[in-house]
Amino acid sequence: MSQSLRRAISSLLPPLAAIALVLLALQLIIPLLHIPSYILPVPTSVFAQFTTGRIPWVEHTVATLEEVLAGFLLAVVGGIALAVGMVLSRPLRAVIEPLVVAAQVMPKVAFAPILFLWLGLNIMPRILTVFLVCFFPIVVDAVAGFESSEREMLDLVTSFDSSKLVLLRKVQFPSALPSIFAGLRVAAGLALVGAVVAEFISSSSGLGFLILSSQVSLNTPLMFAAAAELVLMGFLFYGSVALLERLLVPWREPQHA
Numbered sequence: 629m630s631q632s633l634r635r636a637i638s639s640l641l642p643p644l645a646a647i648a649l650v651l652l653a654l655q656l657i658i659p660l661l662h663i664p665s666y667i668l669p670v671p672t673s674v675f676a677q678f679t680t681g682r683i684p685w686v687e688h689t690v691a692t693l694e695e696v697l698a699g700f701l702l703a704v705v706g707g708i709a710l711a712v713g714m715v716l717s718r719p720l721r722a723v724i725e726p727l728v729v730a731a732q733v734m735p736k737v738a739f740a741p742i743l744f745l746w747l748g749l750n751i752m753p754r755i756l757t758v759f760l761v762c763f764f765p766i767v768v769d770a771v772a773g774f775e776s777s778e779r780e781m782l783d784l785v786t787s788f789d790s791s792k793l794v795l796l797r798k799v800q801f802p803s804a805l806p807s808i809f810a811g812l813r814v815a816a817g818l819a820l821v822g823a824v825v826a827e828f829i830s831s832s833s834g835l836g837f838l839i840l841s842s843q844v845s846l847n848t849p850l851m852f853a854a855a856a857e858l859v860l861m862g863f864l865f866y867g868s869v870a871l872l873e874r875l876l877v878p879w880r881e882p883q884h885a
Contacts, residue, residue, distance in 0.1 A: 665848060665849065666848045674853050678853060683838070688837070689861070691834040692858075695758055695827075696820055696823045700759075700819045703763040703815060704812065707762075707811070710728075711770035712774075712796065714771055715771065737757065737821075740829050744830050754826035762815035767811075769811030770808050770811060773805070773806065776807060805873075806877055816865050816868075820858060823836065824836035835857055836858075
């Protein structure tokens, strides 16, 4: 087992132990306090929802995952492409940058009902909602990363009569990778939020739909189970982005004596 893998496992043990202790405490305290299950169910009744066979968990999980991945990947491609265009073209940046700043402060999820009105009750408005909440952090961090290149290195490469594209490929893009991945990690956390909000508005599948339907029927254990799966999915999605960063930006890995 490699040293980095051992460090990763050892760093997970304390939070996992804390979660286990909290769940054990809830399992013991809730019956003692006579809290109704529709208010706060015991953890065992929540976990039992995954084994009853009445809920098509795979179908709902895949539905949410499709929305998250499609919207996130669309935001990655579009966000980095726009950031490159803003770096290469000052006129384009002069036009786009104020719009990006204005869009950054607007509540993107508020446009989800409008997207459903324009595009109909299908998966596209949900994908675009995820895209909107992920797009702007990626653009902002990518532009900041491109501008963080060392001036001496830029001058050195420029002295060889290099074009802007060569400068971008050899100097600016590699130096921008840490900032780009910082934006991707922020976007990874927001992607599930966008998907769930869109499913709350209109959907017939997905974990957000499952939470909403269980709320109507006062099936609190099912609501907690769907929320727990969303939390797990969020950790895995964020961890996947962090793992990709470690593979593509190995110099960012902390050094230990």
